[in-house]
Amino acid sequence: MLKFTDDHEWLKIEDGVATVGITAHATEQLGDLVFVELPEAGAEFEKGDTAATLESVKAASDIYAPLAGEIVESNDAIVDDPSIVNSDPMGAGWFFKLKLADASSADELMDEDAYKALIG
Amino acid sequence: MSETLKRTPLYDLHVELGGKIVGFAGWEMPVQYPAGIMAEHAQCRENAALFDVSHMGQVVLKGEGAAEALETIVPSAMTTLKPGKARYTVFTNDTGGIRDDLIVSNAGDYLFVVVNASMRDQDIAHMRANLDGVELIELTDRALVAVQGPAAEAVVSALAPAAAELTFMETTEADILGATCRISRLGYTGEDGYEISIPADRAVEIARALLAHEACAPVGLGARDSLRLEAGLCLYGNDIDEGTSPVEAQIQWLIQKRRREEGGFPGAERILNEFAEGPARRLVGIKPEGRAPARRGVDITSADGEPIGAVTSGGFGPTVGGPVSMGYVAAAHAEPGTRINLVVRSKPMPATVVALPFAPHNYKRA
Numbered sequence: 001m002l003k004f005t006d007d008h009e010w011l012k013i014e015d016g017v018a019t020v021g022i023t024a025h026a027t028e029q030l031g032d033l034v035f036v037e038l039p040e041a042g043a044e045f046e047k048g049d050t051a052a053t054l055e056s057v058k059a060a061s062d063i064y065a066p067l068a069g070e071i072v073e074s075n076d077a078i079v080d081d082p083s084i085v086n087s088d089p090m091g092a093g094w095f096f097k098l099k100l101a102d103a104s105s106a107d108e109l110m111d112e113d114a115y116k117a118l119i120g
Numbered sequence: 121m122s123e124t125l126k127r128t129p130l131y132d133l134h135v136e137l138g139g140k141i142v143g144f145a146g147w148e149m150p151v152q153y154p155a156g157i158m159a160e161h162a163q164c165r166e167n168a169a170l171f172d173v174s175h176m177g178q179v180v181l182k183g184e185g186a187a188e189a190l191e192t193i194v195p196s197a198m199t200t201l202k203p204g205k206a207r208y209t210v211f212t213n214d215t216g217g218i219r220d221d222l223i224v225s226n227a228g229d230y231l232f233v234v235v236n237a238s239m240r241d242q243d244i245a246h247m248r249a250n251l252d253g254v255e256l257i258e259l260t261d262r263a264l265v266a267v268q269g270p271a272a273e274a275v276v277s278a279l280a281p282a283a284a285e286l287t288f289m290e291t292t293e294a295d296i297l298g299a300t301c302r303i304s305r306l307g308y309t310g311e312d313g314y315e316i317s318i319p320a321d322r323a324v325e326i327a328r329a330l331l332a333h334e335a336c337a338p339v340g341l342g343a344r345d346s347l348r349l350e351a352g353l354c355l356y357g358n359d360i361d362e363g364t365s366p367v368e369a370q371i372q373w374l375i376q377k378r379r380r381e382e383g384g385f386p387g388a389e390r391i392l393n394e395f396a397e398g399p400a401r402r403l404v405g406i407k408p409e410g411r412a413p414a415r416r417g418v419d420i421t422s423a424d425g426e427p428i429g430a431v432t433s434g435g436f437g438p439t440v441g442g443p444v445s446m447g448y449v450a451a452a453h454a455e456p457g458t459r460i461n462l463v464v465r466s467k468p469m470p471a472t473v474v475a476l477p478f479a480p481h482n483y484k485r486a
């Protein structure tokens with residue numbers, strides 16, 4: 001299941017675990033990324049907590065936990081090479097995998113059509 | 121208060137080239153083009169970059185006493201600036217701080233002054249109020265572009281052969297496609313290159329002609345900032361302001377010997393004292409350990425945690441391949457190699473004071 005948030009994050013959810021990243025729209029707005037700080041495995045977040053930090057050439061941005069959960073894995077590849085997020089934001093540029101505290105909480109998020117309508 | 125942003129003569133060209141337009145100092149300017157800031161930065165260091173800097177103020181000062189009058193508001197020698205030469209200087213205030221930085225060129229019959237966009241109106245008012253007997257003309261019908269990079273000479277001299285004869289900080293009038301332009305061999309990137317003042321109604325045509333050279337591509341203000349930061353060049357409002365003296369900012373070299381001895385400019389007392397005693401703080405290069413950039417406003421502590429200064433400019437240096445910053449530290453901690461901490465997101469991050477520039481300058485010196 002593919003879901004989206006107002007903060008231009010995407011979630012691919014399978015068996016209660018969401019792989020989370022940012023959308024191509026977000027990377028276009030941010031420009032070239034130069035630094036990514038990701039959460040440790042085991043870190044727990046409420047929905048809306050700052051889970052990761054990004055720096056583009058121009059500014060810093062926070063990445064929020066889209067739903068409550070626990071980090072199971074972070075994508076070290078993008079820490080070593082933040083440009084992967086720019087070149088493949090929906091695939092290899094994933095940020096972290098979040099084990100959802102409540103799998104049904106994803107239902108309230110936007111689907112792809114709703115997100116496309118949001119960004120116009 | 122809503123503000124109508126101004127547009128330079130090249131605005132439509134920026135839009136045509138896919139420029140991402142943002143408001144800057146009251147003007148609509150391209151922060152980047154589709155290539156992106158990293159690629160545009162590399163373009164300048166490796167080939168040639170074309171920047172629109174028409175938002176900056178271009179001023180003509182006429183009259184026999186213009187250079188002498190200018191010396192009453194800048195700490196540099198102006199009466200000895202020879203025709204065909206340009207000089208970097210600052211307007212100082214009464215407490216020895218900096219009102220703006222600027223370039224003054226001796227065009228023979230007049231002085232040609234370029235000031236920052238952010239201080240354009242204030243600088244012109246300041247000059248009008250203080251340069252008695254000098255005719256001041258603000259050139260509102262001219263564009264200003266910069267061509268910077270190792271290929272800049274090839275690009276510009278293809279249209280104006282005289283450009284190849286200039287060395288760093290020299291200036292000349294030359295025809296480009298039949299338009300009378302002023303070409304100065306200087307810039308704000310650390311690379312060899314030129315700034316070219318063009319009649320506004322010929323600006324698009326000449327910009328297109330420069331871009332037609334295969335080595336030349338458009339570059340926006342985003343990369344302009346990362347380039348100047350790597351080059352260790354001050355940005356007014358960040359690294360220099362009304363509270364910082366030229367000595368603190370490590371640009372005291374712009375105060376020539378005679379002015380250092382005679383004074384006669386605003387703030388001379390503090391500045392001359394700093395020459396004698398040393399300044400209390402110094403602008404230094406800062407290299408953060410790790411990958412996180414440390415931006416303007418980040419507090420600096422000594423390795424022991426004592427507050428010693430703040431970051432005034434910072435970001436990512438694409439040529440350096442990592443974060444780079446500039447900031448003021450107390451003089452005792454200003455030696456290159458000194459270990460310091462930067463407080464980023466409430467955590468102390470180790471960093472080292474380093475000599476500027478981060479990327480070497482490639483000026484075409486005589």
